[in-house]
Amino acid sequence: MKSRLEALGPLIVQICNITGTPGVSLGVLHDGEILHTASYGFQDVKRQVEPNVDTSFVVCSMTKAITASMIGMVIDEGKLDFSTQLYQIFPEYQRNDAQANITIEDLLSHRTGLASYDGLWLSSDNQILLNRSEAIPILNYSPAASALRTEFIYNNIAYEVLGQVLEKSTGSTYSELLHKRIIEPLGLNRTFYAEEPFDNNTAKSYTTLEDGSFYEVPPWGHGKNLLIGAAGAIRSSISDLLVLYKALVNAANSQVVQRSVLGAKNVFKQTPQLLQGKVGVPNQSLREYSYASGWIRAELPAIVDLFVDYAPPLLGSGSASRLMIHHQGYIAGNVGYITLFPETSTAVVVLGNSAGLTDTMRLLGQVIVETVLGNKVDADTYLNIAIAASKNTIESVNTVHKELLAGKTIDQPTRDITAYTGRYYNVTENFFIDIIAIDGRIQVAYMGSSNDTFDLIPYESDSFFWWLDFNESAKRARLPGYPKEYFILKFGCPSTSSWLRSRTDVEMGCLTWKHEFQLAGPGEVFRKKARKPYTDDFGALGIFKELR
Structure with missing residues (x-):
């Protein structure tokens, strides 16, 4: 042998x-x-x-x-x-x-x-966006994907x-x-x-x-x-x-x-x-x-x-x-x-x-x-x-890009870009997404990180996508394999039926990102809040006492 x-x-x-x-x-x-x-x-x-x-x-x-x-x-x-x-x-x-x-x-x-929610911690350049104190809070709020x-x-x-x-x-x-x-x-x-x-x-x-x-x-x-x-x-x-x-x-x-x-x-x-x-x-x-x-x-x-x-x-x-x-x-x-x-x-x-x-x-x-x-x-x-x-x-990455381009229906944002800018938090407020206006365009910065900042391209009404080609993804140590939905951010809060609101009326202040594919539906909703200094020391108990 x-x-x-x-x-x-x-x-x-x-x-x-x-x-x-x-x-x-x-x-x-x-x-x-x-x-x-x-x-x-x-x-x-x-x-x-x-x-x-x-x-x-x-x-x-x-x-x-x-x-x-x-x-x-x-x-x-x-x-x-x-x-x-x-x-x-x-x-x-x-x-x-x-x-x-x-x-x-x-x-x-x-x-x-429980859904894995890997998208909340895995970042570019082999960096991790959250610290150890967030593990229990993540398990607390991660949706169940099965019994x-x-x-x-x-x-x-x-x-x-x-x-x-x-x-x-x-x-x-x-x-x-x-x-x-x-x-x-x-x-x-x-x-x-x-x-x-x-x-x-x-x-x-x-x-x-x-x-x-x-x-x-x-x-x-x-x-x-x-x-x-x-x-x-x-x-x-x-x-x-x-x-x-x-x-x-x-x-x-x-x-x-x-x-x-x-x-x-x-x-x-x-x-x-x-x-x-x-x-x-x-x-x-x-x-x-x-x-x-x-x-x-x-x-x-x-x-x-x-x-x-x-x-x-x-x-x-x-x-x-x-x-x-x-x-x-x-x-x-x-x-x-x-x-x-x-x-x-x-x-x-x-x-x-x-x-x-x-x-x-x-x-x-x-x-x-x-x-x-x-x-x-x-x-x-x-x-x-x-x-x-x-x-x-290699082809799978290029295919996702083609799918994104095929689904693109607009060339300009539906609204003035200031309608989208701000800081959007998940429900436990241990993860946020910054939407930034720079020189007439907008960018997404996950957890405000420069390593995870990408230009946003108009996609459909009130939605945008970001994209990296195969080589740029590799240089940022980002693994391939994500479907097109991962790269799309949809703005506007989930609609509620109301006779006072017309069908064309969209309540802003939310964005939806599908970072987890073990769950059905459009993705997780992040809500806009006033910017506040980010700290690495939220602490599990601190978060939940605040939310109560």
Whole structure:
């Protein structure tokens, strides 16, 4: 098997060249031993520095499994339970629907039913528009997209809240817990959290332009008071992750068989419960495909296509049926993929420093998994997928632009532009949208940020759109994939029937923005209020006392 893995090098390089991925490091653990490691390309394109097994990459959402593992440790100590309700830890979490009863297990498994509202925190240049104090308020007011515990809806804010649950339950910061519970016991030396400094063996972050060239962007997940840290801000290396996943797999196996004897010395606790499927995930297979706690479960052979922007081949065809536990990490400039096969103590880890033109790490991960399973890899199939997926990513952005232009019915604003200017707040007033008049035109500035300021183009009556072409989006570290509605702002408050108001009368003072597509309808309504100084210290309790 080792020679077959080594022989994958040329195919891996070809896929990376096609999809626009500057640097990759990978590792394979099998039967509990390191079977293969390799690195390709550059961790620093300008200086032509190659990555190695100790190069740290942002692992993005692979962080979730580590957060879940620390929850398991705290549960094992009796400080929490999977059935503990969120309001029991944070009394300020208050809702008037079924989601008021959200538990730790619901948060871990993305079955809260709440819309993710990622559009409220994800900004250009890998910056985050909100701080940690807004996590509970967001869960308080996020609409339910489905009934509690009935549907898988991925929610990054849920894992931010789990990080805060850890802190509240232990009295330590997330970073302190990571060091005390995982880094130090396992002897990891290339694993870091958000506020720790970068060094000269840290992969730089890149996006890929239309011509396949690389553009360096600010790193993701770095800074104080970071929202989403517990969901995606750990940096690690192949060398460290192989140690971590070996311990995790050992814990899973020993705790199933003889937990009281074999599992006692392992840092990971409650592992079988954390790896159990909690909610089904839609899939093209009759076999199991579910979400556990920071992990996805798939019974192979299966088409493993969650979050994939291309049609992957059937994985594991020709092999005996077996359980695969996996996850991915994906944000502009940072990508990762991890697959575990507990029964054979196998782990496949792939880390990269660009989202590229498609999810390259998932593609590479599948190639490596097939090789580990002893299956033949059809190189042409994977190369053709890489070519088609990369082309489709670029074309999808251009298609949205064409759709916006096709829907455009006016060239000039319906009203004087001063009718639209002002600051518009969501209901909790922790997010605002500035509409600014400059030199006879208007712009939108999300949270007043210069990084998120865009010219507005008249679209339809009292509505405008903003737009960035593919290269400009990449340079701002904005991921593609949003439909045309995301770029449209509609002004005017939702109409109410009144015999005093004519059909042509529109009450101004509101704008509607569809930033969340798990919910039906035109989008969220933001209401104009007098400008007031913005502070990063709203505080959850402060907001809700003011609103009452």
